[in-house]
Amino acid sequence: MSTSSPFAPYDRDELFGLLQSFLLGSVGIVLHPKQQFQLELRLLPFLEQHNIFDPVAFLKNIRIHPLQDDLVEAFTTNETYFFRGPHTFQGLIKHVLPNLLKENPSRKLRILSAACSSGQEVYSIAIHIRSHIPSLEHQKVEICGIDIDRAVLKKAEEGWYSQFEINRGMPTKYIFRYFEREGRGYRVKDNIKQMTKFVRSNLLHRFPAQELFDVIFLRNVLIYFSEAEQKRQLLKMSKLLRPKGVLFVGSTEILPKNPYFKRIQKRNMVWYQATT
């Protein structure tokens, strides 16, 4: 038993079990037994912040609690960089987009950034396209970022980043071209912003896609899921893609065997093409 003040006494294993079950059921995040530190790192500070002092009672009723979404947000990881995994962007620009443009020169290209967090990946894609394929007008491409965390989506929509955030990956030559100085940071210029849109959505639930996507970025997301859940997500991604559409995952991620995608590698650039 632990009686760490100011909380009502609770059994650590029971509390962790409730948390695991909630996160797995609601958003498919797997907490491993060795991650019990997440109780102190995220759960208890969250509860204290909301003046909740009976952790077990809270988690037992979490599915009908108004703070359910806020708790999910507290456990989703937001660490992100501009241009993280540059090979992915090279693969997109050098191979994937040229092929798509050759096959469909007049159709609008649609790219999805799943779990886009505060928008760095979305803007990195937009900036890379604008910089390397300047002939592709903004009306001909849409990069859609989705995330379940309202706070990071708001930040993504605003498109303002501190000097520290800009320092994390944004090449200096692009800062001058695609950002405007504002206060102690930089704001994305309109010619980049108009290529993007942001939607709040939970990956595990039905995504309200009216049109299919040509490319999906799902990087460093599946690693949080069980293998069975990964396969379900891959099936779902394949259904969100146009025939022969392309999926990018994190550079160190290895997908479980599945019938929905085939792996394609050109030098150090890797992507997955839908088999249907």
Added chain:
Amino acid sequence: MKALVIDDSRGARIMISKHLTRYGFSIHQEPRATTALEHLRTSKIIYDIAFVDVFMPEMNGIEFVREIRKKEEYDEMFLFMVTSDASEARMREAMEAGADEYFIKPVEPSALLVKLEMLGFKFSS
């Protein structure tokens, strides 16, 4: 991969060298832009990249960049400014002088790695 680290602060040189060594660079350090120029002239080594502080006595980092960009033999050498000066004017001055990147301290290793990868450096994961 060979890197030249130029900074008048010994602590800053050690810090960035520590990160770079972990990424597989072999490092040579110089405390001044002037001594770095002399080292390049006498050693004839062509480094893959130089990490250059902006504010140094005798010759500042931007003057060093201008000198290097006059010399054809260093065309392939990346010049990576590392400084605590976040002013846009200084950033523009450095880039116009011929720097390839402008990185603001403190040096966060993973952010440094992303910028190096963007320049085309390859690291084993």
